Amino acid sequence: MFRFITKRPLWVNILAGIVLAVLLFVAVISSLGWFTNHDDAKTVPGVTGKTLAEAERILNDAGFSVEIQDSLYYDTLAPLQVIRQVPDELEVVKSTRTVYLTYNRALPPQIEMPNIVGYSFRNALMVLENAGLKMGDTTFRPDFAKNSILEQLYKGVTIQPGAKIAMGSKIDLVIGSQLSTSMYAIPNLIGLTTAQTRALLDTKGIILASIIPDPDVRDTANAYVYRQSPQRFDDNGNIISIRSGQVMDIWVSVAAPAIDSLDIKPLTDSLPE
Structure with missing residues (x-):
């Protein structure tokens, strides 16, 4: 069956093979455009900065499909504003190409x-x-x-x-x-409510660190101070000073304590040890 090949000179067969290869190559190259729709290309319109709904309408009218790639949040941008598109604006692609969009969220996460x-x-x-x-x-x-x-x-x-x-x-x-250099005499908090105590200390920049309530206290804001630390006086009866930025602690109860009328120091018989 191969007599038509063998009965001819070798150079004829070689020439025929070359011609056949060239024709096949030309045929393949010529058909690529048909297979790949080479002439069916469009320019991608720019939709960055437009609302998501407007961007989808523009791209669909241009023959592109749209998919949401991601969503981010920037409070400086309008809600649902398109932040990024892929492919970019003015790129030439197939008309069936999908354009991926990233938009700004309407509500912050x-x-x-x-x-x-x-x-x-x-x-x-x-x-x-x-x-x-x-x-x-x-x-x-x-x-x-x-x-x-x-x-x-x-x-x-x-x-x-x-x-x-x-x-x-x-x-x-x-x-x-920085801690203030101003020194204050430690205020007398005995008999004040916690809310009054806090307001008084705030005026001097003193921090109310701890509030220790008795077991029956349910509302610490309206409970009464019956003990404070540090105390107003030292063991020799001298007034102790405190600086803004330092702290005080208080103990509170439901009932108001008895107050020394001379305001020298709180009655010690009302202070449980």
């Missing part, structure tokens, strides 16, 4: 509040920024820990680490400042 109490002011700012939060108002309070964070507040209320909070929220900071 919930994140966990980090613990920045005790951090230096600079480190606290870095932690807030990395968590997607912002610094709000700052207030200073005399404290030994200068330039450290004493309290973290959200809308005026202490926020605990791990509490859920919207990304981009502002966190107010209470920062330790």
Whole structure:
């Protein structure tokens, strides 16, 4: 069956093979355009900055399909605004190509509040920024820990680490400042309620550290102080001084204690040991 090959000279067979290979190559190259729709290409319209609905309409009208690739949150951008598109604007691609979109969320995601109490002011700012939060108002309070964070507040209320909070929220900071050189006589807190005590100490920059209630106390804010530490007087009857930024502790009960009319010192018979 191979006589038609063997009966011809070798150079004829070689020439025929070369011609056949060239024809096959030309045929394959010519058909690529048909197989790949080479001439069916379009320019991708730019939709970055447009709303998600508007972007989908523009791309669909241009013959492209659309898929959502991701969603992020930036409080400086409009809700549902397209942030990024792939392929990019003005790229020439097949008309059946899918365009992937990343858009800005309509609502901020919930994140966990980090613990920045005790951090230096600079480190606290870095932690807030990395968590997607912002610094709000700052207030200073005399404290030994200068330039450290004493309290973290959200809308005026202490926020605990791990509490859920919207990304981009502002966190107010209470920062330790240098202890004041002003000295005050330790105030007499006996007979005051806890709320009155706190207000009085705040005016002098003194920190109410501990509130120790009796077992029957249910509302510490309206309970009465019957013991304080440090006391107003030393063992020799001299008034003790205290500086802004230092702390005091109080013991509270339901009933108001008896008060020494001379305001020299609290009655010791009302102080349980």
